[in-house]
Amino acid sequence: MDFAKPLPGYLVQRYQGWKATTYAENQGWYRRLATEGQRPRAMVISCCDSRVHVTSIFGADQGEFFIHRNIANLVPPYAPDGDHHGTSATVEYAVSVLKVSHLMVLGHSQCGGVQGCIDMCKGHAPELEAKESFVGRWMDILRPKYEQVADISDEAEQASALERQSVLASLTNLMSFPFVSEAVKDGSLSLHGLWTDIGAGGLEYYDPKAGRFVEV
Amino acid sequence: MDFAKPLPGYLVQRYQGWKATTYAENQGWYRRLATEGQRPRAMVISCCDSRVHVTSIFGADQGEFFIHRNIANLVPPYAPDGDHHGTSATVEYAVSVLKVSHLMVLGHSQCGGVQGCIDMCKGHAPELEAKESFVGRWMDILRPKYEQVADISDEAEQASALERQSVLASLTNLMSFPFVSEAVKDGSLSLHGLWTDIGAGGLEYYDPKAGRFVEV
């Protein structure tokens, strides 16, 4: 473990600032959260992308949101085969143990993972086709949705459409988990599909009545 | 998709507040991030736990941190078998595509996932042993480390020790990825092990000289 390095100085400084302000102002709450445990109202599944901060957009405070972030905010289909399924584990913990009331899937514009999927589907990314490409194999989850956007000639528009499809694919896959569909049916859990435009600061949600994403 | 619900009103309100303040004040930067792409300096792998906000602790701004969050901040060993590996995909994207300079694994106190692992190892959690338990199968990644803390009789101390082992396990597994170990060797990437105490607001990093975690 001799390769591990100390925390970079710029982060030490920021941490000290946080400790002296945010922590100091809220230490009572932090202590309660530690002793009484978390009780988040919602789970959010978003992308790892550094430009997407659900905590910022929703003013998420300590203890409010159980957050899973992966490439392209994807949920794979239910597959209880005994293998490691990191995303499925987060959903199971949030719904079955924490009993969150809302589960939001948040997609976003300019998603590199979604663009990689398009490149693969167009035959432009042989390196992603390789068995060893973890990103490629992860984006296979979204691949079946490509045909729904294959006819869109404008590239930005096509990417934007597939980003929204990634949200819908995750929602559909979520419903394949028995504990999710049961909680949705009995009204204790609601699912939400969201997409944010990074540059414009826009936010859309999937409206089942309209059958498409609409501005909040 | 008729099960999808609109965004809850309390989040609509908060989003509108964010749009009118944080976004409005930084729209030039948001637009650049959208058109020029992200260029994060660091990747962080932390837990989904609602009490752990790396963006808060490190004052992370838009575009700074590529963040993956899963149960117990675990990285599985390198296994290019063609299956979906969500966590491995995030590491590949951060290191090979984004070329981040720092990769931090952030563990934390009162981790429910780590506690579940202890319960399994003690034979107290048959439900987590089931093949269908995604949480149980995910925590199998940490299981081999249990023997290192098995002798600790104080329960809180034992959990705390295994939480730190989960950070070290992830660092060790990270080095099993060829693109990670190469980047570490050529000096373009540094790895960091961190652990935060939720109630006390403390932060420790793994110090290879001391061979243990020390306060920042």
Added chain:
Amino acid sequence: MDFAKPLPGYLVQRYQGWKATTYAENQGWYRRLATEGQRPRAMVISCCDSRVHVTSIFGADQGEFFIHRNIANLVPPYAPDGDHHGTSATVEYAVSVLKVSHLMVLGHSQCGGVQGCIDMCKGHAPELEAKESFVGRWMDILRPKYEQVADISDEAEQASALERQSVLASLTNLMSFPFVSEAVKDGSLSLHGLWTDIGAGGLEYYDPKAGRFVEV
């Protein structure tokens, strides 16, 4: 006064959001309310409970409701003895100065104060019996009503019944205030007894013809 702390950051952020949206959109009305004074149509007496928001349930806008909130939405009997009577002062101000047209007492399910009263009456809460227990002494107002629910064996049903009795006790006590009973008699004020079920989102009002609470 050196113990006072600045406003926690999470509330600063939310306030800034409100200022930039709700306030900005309604500043003309806020200014008129400031210069012309309030003219609320109704007073509501509800519990302090964080799960009961009369402003949400009734879509209360700025200037509409004069709201008093205390433990278990109780009004003590008329007692002009020169002591501090906070609740009586709110009723006097609403009826004699503001001349509200409606006065609503809103009880609710899962009321901790009412449960405390039951525990006292059953001899299970010696700490609430102590002279120094403000909660205990406050719940003494409701105590005489316990005998009306003493025979109910189901605990949830009993609590629910006493919650409704707390509303009726408050209405009865309100009529002991001369300025209230006069306003009721001359038709300028109407009294309303309400009870809300937090989990089911239900709302009941006391129907004098039926002699019981009925669903709205």
Added chain:
Amino acid sequence: MDFAKPLPGYLVQRYQGWKATTYAENQGWYRRLATEGQRPRAMVISCCDSRVHVTSIFGADQGEFFIHRNIANLVPPYAPDGDHHGTSATVEYAVSVLKVSHLMVLGHSQCGGVQGCIDMCKGHAPELEAKESFVGRWMDILRPKYEQVADISDEAEQASALERQSVLASLTNLMSFPFVSEAVKDGSLSLHGLWTDIGAGGLEYYDPKAGRFVEV
């Protein structure tokens, strides 16, 4: 109880709107709040004034704030004499039972109760001097603070100054409760003094370093 009236139609309509929207979108959360109990992070003591909505200013959602509202946001001194003390009961419940982390006293501009106190102190309000005046007796809590603003000749400025004194008086009185001062000393509770300008939408907090209220 034949004087009780059904809920006015305009509120029935609004309630039905809330039930069909806000409740419907959040029923999972409402149910959890009902079955698991409340766990509010903060208590707010504000005025009953219809123009002051802490839920609006702070985007307070279901289960977040334990709210007490009385005339002029006053807390009387600690007086465990066995009488009904409604405000003291709310503080005891919030601090000792719910263990809130923050306790905010929120004053406001154009406060009718504070103006009444000034009128009394100037000898202009004999009706408030009467033993039977609940408002007058309640405002006696603030009366000792009048001398601190007696020299201010501008009436609006004087009222504004006494409104801030009412916040400070409440904070001082809060510290006279043993369970409050102990929680403040051990860091589990923080007290905050706030004042809002209704017309301008401003918010100030008491800054102990500056020794006065400053804009947020």
